[in-house]
Amino acid sequence: MPSPPSGASAWRTARLLSREPQISTGRTLRFTVPDWPGHLAGQHVDVRLTADDGYQAVRSYSLAAPAEGDTVELGVQAAPDGEVSPYLADVLPIGAEVEIQGPLGGWFIWTPRDAGPLLLFAGGCGIVPLMAMLRARRAAGSAEPCTLLYSARSPDEVWYARELADPGPAEEIRLIYTRQAPPGDPRTTGRVGAQDLAGLPEPGSARCYVCGPTGFVEHVADLLQTAGHPRELIRTERFG
Amino acid sequence: MSGLSPGFHGRGRALVDRLPPGQYPTESFPVLSIGPTPRVTTDHWAFTLTTETGSRRSWTWEEMMALPQERPVADIHCVTRWSKFDTRWQGVSLDVLLEEAETAADFVVAESFDGYTTNLPLEDVTDGKAWLAHSFDGYPLAPDHGGPARLVVPHLYFWKSAKWIKGLRLTVQDEPGFWETAGYHNYGDPWREQRHWNDA
C-alpha cells in the first residue's frame, strides 16, 4: 500500500487570497495553504488544475517571498498560448482553490547562512525566485554585498518596480533594458554584455544565481564563466 | 474533487467525427522533443533497412528521392491530446522500401539519428499505411519536425512517427522503444485511446 502523502510530495489545497498586477502579463498571486511547512528562497511549487471531466494540468511557479504563516506568494506570467498561466493570471476567482505541491527544489536555493557576496541575474519573469532571495536577505539583515542585475524589455516590463527602486543596505540594483530604456538611461539598449558585469565582486567569492529564459541563462552563465566565476558557484534555473 | 479550479476546462475539446476521444483540434504544429535537434544533412543521409538475419539495404538521399513519390493527406493525433487535420506530406511509401526484403519478421523498430526508437507491427507500416516523408505542406521538412526525413504513420499516435529516421529494423520479437518502455502503450491506437501501458 502506498503511504499517505507527506512533506513536499503532498498535494495541498490552496485558496486564492489576492491577485495584484505586476506588469501587463505578470501577476502576484497570494494563496492560503493550510499547514504550509515554510520554504527557502529560490524554491518553487507545482500547481495542479483539475477540469470537470478529470483532466489535470500541472505547471511550476516560483515562490516570490518568504512565507507569512500559511500564506505564500507566487509570480505568474501569462504565456500567450498557455493552458495554465492565463487561467491563473486572469480567470481563477478570488477565494477559489487549486492544488499545490511543495516546497520543491533544493538546488536553486539561497539561505542567509550562505556566506559571501550574492549576485543575482534575472531575465524577464526570472526575477521571481531571485526576488525571494533579495527579500530573504533583507529580512535577515545580511551585511554581505548583493547585486541584482535585472534584464527587462522596457520599464513597464519591470516586476516589483517600487520595491527595487529602494535598495537595502549593501545592495545594488542594475536594470538592463533590452528594447526600450527610460529617458536619461546612459546605457544603450541591448542584451546583457561583459561591460554590464563591471565592478562586481571578485570571481571565486560570489555566489551567482541566474534565472530566466534558456537563451538568457546560457548567455549569462557563459559571460560569468568567461569573467572567471567558477562553475561551482553558478546556479541556474530556466523558465519556458 | 469538484469545486477545484472552477472554470478551468483545459484546451477546448470539440466533438467532431474526425476527432478521436480526448483530443482537441489545433491549427498549429506543436514540437515535442526528447533532446537536441540532430543536424542531419542530406549529403550524409542514408536510410537502412535491416532484416532479422542482419542483411542490409541502404538508400542515399538521391536514391530515395528517385523512388516513386506519394503525397498523402492525413489527420494526425498526438498522445499529448492535439490533433491536426489534413496534414499534407510528400515521401516514399514504406511498401516501396520493404518490397524486396526477404523476411519472416512480424515487427519493425524505427531507429532515428538522435537515438530514438519506436516499435510497430510490420502490418501497420505496409499496404499504404506508412511513409518515409521528406516534405510537409510542399516544403522540405523542417529540422524540428524531423527533417530531412521522418516516418509518418497517421493511424497511430504520432510518437510512432519517428523523427530524423535513419532506418527500420525488422524483428521477429516485438521490441518496445523509447516511450513504449517508459509507460506508453505498445500499439497506440488513438481511436481506442491507447495512451498508457495498460490501456485496453
Add this chain to the structure above:
Amino acid sequence: MPHDPAAFRLDGNALAGPLAPVFALDPTTALRVCPACRMQATVGELHVYGPEPGLTARCPGCSQLALRAVQQPGHLWLQLGTGQGAFRFTLPAAGG
C-alpha cells in the same frame, strides 16, 4: 556541444515535483557523473526536455540520456540512465 537553446525549455529543477513522491531526499541536489563525457552535474543542472510526452533529462555537457520520467494518473514511470526498462511507482491516492 550539441545543445540548442531553442529546443529545451527546462532544467532539472523542474524534476523536483514529479520525482518528490518517490524520493525521501530532494533529488535535484543529487550529483551525477556522466559516463560518456565525465562531466559532473546535479540533477538540478541537467537539461530537461518536456514536460510532454515525458520528462527527458540529459547531461548538460554531452546530452547523454540521464533519466526519463513519465507521469500518468496515479503512476510515475521512472527510467534511470540510457538503458531500457522503467520502474512504475504507484502514487498515493489524490486528495490526501
